[in-house]
Amino acid sequence: MYRFLLTPRWWGINVFILLAIPFCVFMGSWQLSRFEDRVQDHRDAGEQATAAKTQAPRPLARLLPVDKKTSGMQATATGRYGKQLLVPDRELDDKSGFYVLTMLRTDDGRALPVVRGWLPGDAGTTKAPAAPAGEVTVTGALQASESPGSNGVPAAGGFPAGQTGAISSASLVNLVPYKLYDAWITLAEADPGMKAVPATAPSDTGLDLKAFQNLGYTGEWFVFAGFVVFMWFRLMRREVEFAQDAELGLTEETPDPGLTPAPAEGEASREASREDSDTGSAKVSSSPTA
Structure with a gap:
């Protein structure tokens, strides 16, 4: 079967x-x-984020480049504050506001973007406090460059002068006259008048x-x-x-008329002669006798 x-x-x-x-x-x-x-x-x-809060800060150079292991770790850097930018459309505690981003020029000639804090309101109308003068040492959570469209980063461009949408070397290279680190930090303790911005988890590590x-x-x-x-x-x-139905005779396989082979030419002639002979015999037998 x-x-x-x-x-x-x-x-x-x-x-x-x-x-x-x-x-x-x-x-x-x-x-x-x-x-x-x-x-x-x-x-x-x-x-890692929980452990980073209790770990001792490390020099910035030891934590670069930023990866999943070093992202969120406490880093320290020394330099002088330079150009300041605002990062609009950032939320904190379910309130809309903006980041205050200031470039920290270090001794090696590069600048480290530092988020000094967050302020509520509109970046175009709210005045941000100026950065401290002189040499400063900052401590904060190390972060990788942002990508537009992720972690709340706006993907649209066209920001007014003095503002940027993403904190990344690619976005800042045309806005500041310094060479930049491919990283940034957010201060563990914000400068006076502002709230500290918490570190975000590295990309591709969340239940998204x-x-x-x-x-x-x-x-x-x-x-x-x-x-x-x-x-x-x-x-x-x-x-x-x-197969079971065929064994019980419940199904019949009827050949397809279109697949039946036609008779050969000789057979067709003999069949025609036979039919003519049968027709002639029928006529003779049906004729009246004298």
């Missing part, structure tokens, strides 16, 4: 099933591992939309694997039912 499974048609179906199921399971497992990695990164980032997309893809691949098994079982049952 199951001999049909060895036919060429079913060999092709079986090979496809044997390849499709492991592939679906592999892809589902891979997407699940990606989700678990993002969950672990989220936990590590939280633990990408993480839940990985979880959704995991379910889809496992559903595909189950659907493949279901369809194979359904096809097999149909073949078995058809």
Whole structure:
């Protein structure tokens, strides 16, 4: 009854099933591992942020370049404040305001962007306090350059003079006359009159939309694997039912008239002669006797 499974048609179906199921399971497992990695990164980032608050500050040069391990760590730098910019449309404690960003010129000739604090209101009308004069040593959480469109960073451009949308070397290179570090810090204690800006987690370490997309893809691949098994079982049952019906005589295989071969030319002639002979005999037998 199951001999049909060895036919060429079913060999092709079986090979496809044997390849499709492991592939679906592999892809589902891979997407699940990606989700678990993002969950672990989220936990590590939280633990790192908590530990960074109690760790002793380190010199800036020892923490560069910024990566997932060094992001959020307390860094110190010494220099003199230079050009100041405002970063509008930033929220803190569910209130709209702006960051006060000042360039700290260090001894090596480069400038480190320093977020000295946050102020409520409109960056175009609210006056920000001036930076301290003379040499200063700052301490704050090290941060990687921002990317427009992430972590609340506006993606639109066209800001007025004295303002910038993102804190990054790529955005600031045309706004300040200094060479810049590819990093910035937010002061642990804001300057007078402002609120300290908390450090943000590094990119790709949170339970964002990408993480839940990985979880959704995991379910889809496992559903595909189950659907493949279901369809194979359904096809097999149909073949078995058809074979059983054929054995019981419940189905008749009627040949397709279009597939019936035409008689050969000689056979056609003999058939025509036979028909003519039968017709002549019929005429003789039907004629009246004298």
